[in-house]
Amino acid sequence: MRYIDDSVVMKRMKTRLNKNKSWKALFLTGTLFALLCLVILLVRIVTQGIGYLDWDFITSFASRSPERAGIKAALIGSIYMMCIIAPVSMILGVSTAIYLEEYAKKNKINDFIRMNISNLAGVPSIVFGLLGLTIFVRALALGKSLLAAGFTMSLLILPVIIVAAQEAIRAVPKEQREASYGMGATKWQTITRVVLPAAIPGILTGSILALSRAIGETAPLVVIGIPVILRFLPDSLLSEFTALPMQIYDWAKRPQEEFLYVASAGIIILMLFLVIMNSIAIFIRNKFSKRY
């Protein structure tokens, strides 16, 4: 007995193939549209900004004349801020994830904590700015400093890092853990020598995305009150500073049209900064994913 009637299948084959084609076309258009937008954006920014982009632009401070304006203070400020955000957010984030995945018992309180962390990832950045202003700038009296801004930004990206690290740790096969226990390893040994190395690529992917977000965020810095007009570099953790997105925003608002081009040059620098940061992280990640 035949369960499949060939003639019916053949009759439907054409529509099915067409359906397949149309879906494929739709998804392709989606991808191309996103790419096209990106290309337009990049071309526009690069053509506008390239004229102002030279070594002087990187090594001089902002100025009232667009020709002499440079991005030194903002670039160095952003690098320093990254030096604070990366260790603080990653150490706190990964520790939290290890606790939640490996140690925490499955009970209502821990479920509540997990749910809240996921929710925090969706809180608008300006709210974190207000939190930073209240706690770090005012209550802890850190002022409008590198440290206050770095902590605020770390808080902002912490939920994203925690969630990513949790997923990565959860994805480590149970068999590997059990094999480790079977060999007589303690819990801590299993975590540091089996689970974490296997989870590193996933943790890094999440962290890269989160750190990229921190470097481009403006709203929390505006709320904290980070200055834009300054002609000195931070000399301590409590020193005032400015950051790339702040400087770009300030230029884009100026009446003189030339400052728009200077802002574009600033955006190019910001993008290069991001690309370099991401490449380093991807390089480290690939090193480890090869080993497992």
Added chain:
Amino acid sequence: MKKWKYLTMTAVVGSALFLAACGSNEAGEKETDTNKGTETNTGSETTNNEVAQLTGSVSGDGSSTVAPITEALVEIYEEEQPEVRVSSGVSGTGGGFEKFIAGETDFSNASRPIKDEEKAKLAEAGIDYTEFLLAYDGLTVVINPENTWATELTVEQLQQIWVEDGTTKKWSDIDPSWPAEEILFYSPGTDSGTYDYFDEVILDGADLVKSAELSEDDNVLVTGVAGDKNAIGFFGYAYYLENTDKLTAVKVNGVEPNSETIEKGEYSPLSRPLFVYAKNSALKDNEAFYNFMEFTLKNAGDMAGEVGYVRLPDAMYEEGLKTLEGLK
């Protein structure tokens, strides 16, 4: 196990390199900074006879309208006092006062006089302050160049146009001979001193039209008005000056805004002063701040002209300097 060691090592070496990169950067910058300092010291003898080199820091915040003047001042001040670290934010007049009240800043830029409630809060916080004038700005009402009918408006007409009365406004509502097309409004955001000033002199406390598009970025207003025949907007004179080919400035009560009419006060009531509010205690205790304020009052006129505003009569700067001296 070896792999794990490898990871730790990569991380350690990586972060060491990263930090080293930051460190060498800083060293490099400092070097160039001192170079700049010595260069300008030899160059600026004509303008200044040997001033004592001060150290210290000064911090301010406030109006984005005043910010270009502050930026220019900070830039040339560096040549005179390279060791004084001056910084200023651009949170808008209202935002600046909030920080001033919280005691976080030494000076606050404002594009409108301080409000009573702000005064009260400062008194409550125990902060004494002094008001100084920096320059004039002509708040400019602009229309699209294709708009040929509303090139001259009276203050009453402006009020009629901008006050919310519950109806959809057409140009013909203001003058029957004008086209019966809907007016599009563009206004600076409510936290800006520009908005507050307009509110005070034109709206007289009434509400701004609800359909107005508000933006903290004046370039958005420029683009908006330049893009539609029926649009009207207002902002600082500097933004008009940079876009004279795209916009027409409305003559208010028959007077066109330009540096002359603004300085003489003929462009009334929209010609407005720009202020800086200084904390008295900081003037007394912080020598660098006093020096910076003195420098500000001496050079604000030139810098204002350079960035698109109008200088005050010299006598007013003199007066400011005299007031400042009394606070030392």
